[in-house]
Ligand SMILES: Cc1ncc(C[n+]2csc(CCOP(=O)(O)OP(=O)(O)O)c2C)c(N)n1
């Protein structure tokens with residue numbers, strides 16, 4: 001039936017993530033949402049969230065911990081629903097950003113074709129993947145973002161395969177901007193989101209998102225884990241412009257891989273071979289350094 | 300009116316484009332599309348259109364086609380797409396999501412058999428597989444019926460008393476790829492018929508809401524009850540939309556059920572889609588020969604108006620349903636609904652026939668065979684497939 005709306009709310013926008021979200025204590029995704037809010041300033045984004053923990057974050061209807069217009073979509077649909085929203089907003093001269101906030105399952109796995117197609121069409125969408133390297137919402141099954149060796153409920157003897165390189169896949173779309181985000185590098189994090197918000201076209205940001213529930217880690221250590229992942233070289237911090245020009249933002253500082261791994265129960269029983277893992281990390285860094293040397297980002 | 304010789308797909312494309320264009324003074328139009336035979340030309344026609352305020356996205360799958368429609372509709376634009384067969388099944392998850400979100404999307408469907416084994420010809424099993432989704436379903440029997448019904452569909456879908464998406468179907472190839480003379484309404488009349496869409500609950504920054512979040516059992520039941528109530532308001536809205544249509548375009552679109560010659564009929568045939576035009580001819584011939592026979596076009600399948608159906612057959616005591624679909628282990632899908640509708644008519648002998656599967660010919664000789672079979676029956680039995688291949 002016809003609905004009468006109250007007068008528009010002209011007060012300053014409340015924090016994007018209000019209190020009483022359902023996120024677990026120490027969930028890195030909560031911090032990510034808080035920093036996203038900070039980077040946005042006064043802008044009111046439209047959030048598009050596929051099935052994942054972040055679809056549960058707001059709690060149950062009719063209350064919501066999200067203070068901005070948000071739609072929970074089917075699992076594989078975020079980038080396509082965002083396409084529709086962004087296109088109509090553009091038709092109507094509305095400048096505020098359309099942002100996908102998606103888990104790794106909805107990004108690397110079931111939503112990959114949708115994501116790829118939206119990137120290929122260069123839709124005016126900012127896509128942020130909070131990557132907890134697991135299907136958190138369904139209780140911790142493997143995804144193609146799960147790193148080698150990690151124990152999940154569907155890889156009880158540790159995952160055999162390596163983590164998928166989603167950044168390379170996205171860069172192959174020659175999209176305007178792709179970057180990795182670290183919750184241990186606040187200035188870099190905010191700068192990248194602001195930079196992405198200032199651009200048009202499809203932008204992809206990948207945030208490593210420690211999940212105490214799935215990683216069997218101390219909830220107080222989530223940010224520290226990100227710091228260690230960057231420091232030991234497992235999670236490189238870098239940017240790719242137009243899918244072609246690379247800039248490395250932080251280099252490994254010699255921190256042993258084990259400092260990162262041993263703080264997490266998921267690696268405890270079936271720790272990967274340190275030599276193999278070190279060799280793999282070195283290979284990835286050699287590749288990234290070479291790309292940044294041959295195709296440097298100049299600005 | 301512009302009279303033109305067009306295919307079903309061109310007719311559907313024209314109606315969708317005109318409806319989208321009619322929303323240029325509001326938030327425009329949009330949607331996503333993906334090719335599949337036999338509907339492909341519809342989305343090609345939509346892509347070729349130059350909207351004053353609108354754009355249509357060529358996506359990578361039907362699942363995303365409906366997802367884009369969900370996005371454009373949530374953002375307040377008049378939204379539409381088209382699909383067929385496996386495309387509809389691939390889209391299914393978002394078909395449900397669109398209906399549950401109460402988005403007034405219109406989808407043209409060129410009915411086609413589901414496979415593999417691949418078969419590109421018409422039967423109704425594809426859209427009928429989606430019968431439990433919160434969508435209205437209207438089955439057309441001619442090119443004109445298709446154009447009129449698509450325009451009508453927007454009016455009904457967007458009515459605040461309904462706010463549900465609508466599927467409008469044409470039989471693949473039989474309508475989609477054949478040409479007829481059709482009245483294609485000019486833009487000014489479509490503008491007059493379809494007012495600017497003002498979706499009260501669209502996404503907006505000044506009224507932030509969370510759509511599709513977790514819902515309790517209690518709220519979920521309420522939500523479904525509201526959808527049921529909206530479905531129950533469809534007859535009155537359809538009636539009004541039809542009257543307004545007649546006022547603007549000067550002809551009356553078909554209603555939920557179109558009964559012909561049922562007033563004095565002993566025997567009534569019921570079917571949907573192009574089978575209806577064949578029935579019309581067979582019934583006319585048999586009536587000239589003195590038979591008391593009539594037929595009912597089942598136009599509106601969702602919501603299914605049980606009481607109206609029971610009335611539509613009049614006093615007939617013998618009713619045969621010709622389903623162009625098959626629910627495995629049950630029978631005809633339409634027959635099932637009709638059997639429920641006639642539960643208070645134990646005097647009626649109701650027999651289900653399954654015809655035209657996989658695009659099999661449903662021509663007058665086949666209808667004659669069905670009627671001959673039916674004439675010899677004193678009791679109904681499990682649904683009978685025609686033509687009879689197994690003896
Ligand atoms: C089509 C479909 N398949 C499966 C599910 C069940 N499901 C919901 S969330 C989810 C995993 C989400 O994982 P991810 O995207 O990594 O987000 P996270 O839960 O880790 O935040 C799954 C498998 C679903 N909702 N829809």
Ligand code: SF4
Pocket residue numbers: 022023024025026027028029053132136137210211212213214
């Ligand atoms: S399961 Fe993990 S990602 Fe999900 S809310 Fe809990 S900590 Fe966060």
Ligand SMILES: [Mg+2]
Pocket residue numbers: 103104105130131132133134135136
């Ligand atoms: Mg995850």
